[in-house]
Amino acid sequence: MQDKAPKKQRASVRKRADAIKEFRCKNLIAVIEDPADIKNIGTVIRNVNALGVEKAYVVDPRNSLPNDWQEMRERKSLSSTSVSAVKWTFVKRFDSTEDCLNHLESNGFVSVVTSPHVKGKTNVYLHEGDFTQFAKLAVWFGNEKRGISETAIHRSAMCVAIPMFGMIESLNLGTSSGIVLYEIAKQRREYQSRYRNAGRRGERTDPLPTIMPRDNV
Numbered sequence: 543m544q545d546k547a548p549k550k551q552r553a554s555v556r557k558r559a560d561a562i563k564e565f566r567c568k569n570l571i572a573v574i575e576d577p578a579d580i581k582n583i584g585t586v587i588r589n590v591n592a593l594g595v596e597k598a599y600v601v602d603p604r605n606s607l608p609n610d611w612q613e614m615r616e617r618k619s620l621s622s623t624s625v626s627a628v629k630w631t632f633v634k635r636f637d638s639t640e641d642c643l644n645h646l647e648s649n650g651f652v653s654v655v656t657s658p659h660v661k662g663k664t665n666v667y668l669h670e671g672d673f674t675q676f677a678k679l680a681v682w683f684g685n686e687k688r689g690i691s692e693t694a695i696h697r698s699a700m701c702v703a704i705p706m707f708g709m710i711e712s713l714n715l716g717t718s719s720g721i722v723l724y725e726i727a728k729q730r731r732e733y734q735s736r737y738r739n740a741g742r743r744g745e746r747t748d749p750l751p752t753i754m755p756r757d758n759v
Contacts, residue, residue, distance in 0.1 A: 565754060566594045567730045569678040571651065572723060573599045575639060575694060576685045577715065580606055584623025585716035586683065591627035593720070593727045598633045599680070601642050607635045639693045647697075651678040655690045656722055657701040664700040671702055673726040674733040677740035681726060683719050728752075 572590050577583050583600060590598045600607060608614055611633055615621070620628045636642040646653060654673070659665045673679060682698065684690030695701065704713065704721055713721070735752050738744030 564750060565731060565752075566596055567727045568596060568734065569651070570595050570727065570730055571597045571599055571646070571680045572719065573601065573642060573646075573653070573680050573682045574715075574719075575601045575642075575682055575691060576603060576688075577606075578686050580619050581623045582686060582715045583607070584620050584625075584628065586719045587620070587624040587631050587633060588627040589716065589720045589723055591624075591631040593723045594731065595723055595727055596632075598631055599636060599642055599646075600633060601636050601639050603638060607633075609635050639691050643694065643697050646680050649678070651680045652676040653680045653682055653694065653698045654700050654702055655682040655694050655698045656684065656703070656718060657690045657695060658703055660695055660701045663695065663698070666700055666702055668702055668704050668722060668725050671700065673729045679726070679730070681722060683715060683722075686715055 572586060572595050574583060574586050577586075577600065583606075587598050589595075607620075608617070614633050614635075615629045617628070624631075636645065643653065654671075654676075676699070681702075682690055682694050684694070702722065704718060706712075731752050735750040736746060738746060
């Protein structure tokens with residue numbers, strides 16, 4: 543009797559993993575640049591996992607995290623704040639913004655940053671941007687107080703802003719990352735549903751589903 547519950551649980555986990563596989567947004571990475579609070583790292587990782595983003599990168603000059611993902615998965619502070627999402631989401635750590643950008647660019651990724659209007663850059667509001675134009679996309683979120691760095695802005699394709707309508711014109715990292723990643727993942731999931739390849743090539747005869755059936759939830 544003691545072995546039946548774990549086996550059932552493992553089967554349930556495998557079923558869920560198989561069900562969500564086709565809904566994950568390929569070649570979409572969320573980057574957290576120099577976060578001050580480890581709780582915010584966990585919150586963003588939770589958003590990454592829940593919204594079907596493929597990976598999370600953390601620029602961590604303070605050495606708050608171990609380099610090895612397996613060690614991260616065992617870190618209680620990350621596991622609790624991410625509600626165990628760190629166990630199911632690949633996370634890679636970098637010492638500096640330059641290291642992270644070099645790694646992304648060498649692998650063909652284009653970066654966009656979450657930032658207010660920056661003179662001389664392409665600036666878009668979140669709901670107006672086309673985030674399917676890049677085959678490989680990294681979305682950057684800045685430090686809780688200082689925001690995104692000049693280095694990341696300079697090497698990005700565009701600055702993305704969430705429209706604000708209140709007296710307070712800012713959101714915390716967990717909230718802003720959830721809003722931004724939801725819109726970008728939605729666009730890219732719809733794109734994956736219709737096309738097999740980048741550049742709107744290989745249109746599918748039967749589009750893939752974009753919403754998880756309730757019996758798999």
